[in-house]
Amino acid sequence: MQKRDNNNTRRQFFRSLGGQGPIRRPPWTGDDFTERCVRCSACIDACPEQVLFHGGGGYPEIRFEHEGCSLCRACVDACEEPVFDTRRTAFPWRARIEAHCLALADIHCQSCQDACEWRAIVFSPQLGRPPRPRLNLDACTGCGACQTQCPNNAITMTSEETAHAE
Incomplete structure (x- = not known):
């Protein structure tokens, strides 16, 4: 198990050197994902x-290139392995609005609010x-x-953790 953790840490290090962000796993999965997943593609096909x-x-x-996750649970239903745990939070990350946001530059834009089903982003007059x-x-979410x-x-x-600290 230690070897796998080292490989994941090393892989993430090289991804960051190449300018790539962290590896993002499906919703409701944890740190033990690569130990439990059998790479059957059922969740990928069901999404x-x-x-x-x-x-x-x-x-x-x-x-998140063209769509966001609707948290529909199709991936959970398709998986026969004990990979998903819907009692945990779906994702360990949250949105952060960067300084180059058009609305922060006084340009009228509310695309993010329109896309947010959860009403997590609102625009105040x-x-x-x-x-x-x-x-x-x-x-x-x-x-x-x-x-x-x-x-x-x-x-x-x-x-x-980073989002709440800011």
């Missing part, structure tokens, strides 16, 4: 949003300027819907 992909070593990864986004981290719709790529997903 209606097609946000699950074959990643390193054939393990499923989630990428501002006197004499376009509304500005306000992020409710407690309502954010980390589903990535806002990230895919942002025209300026100003939304990133960050770990829950």
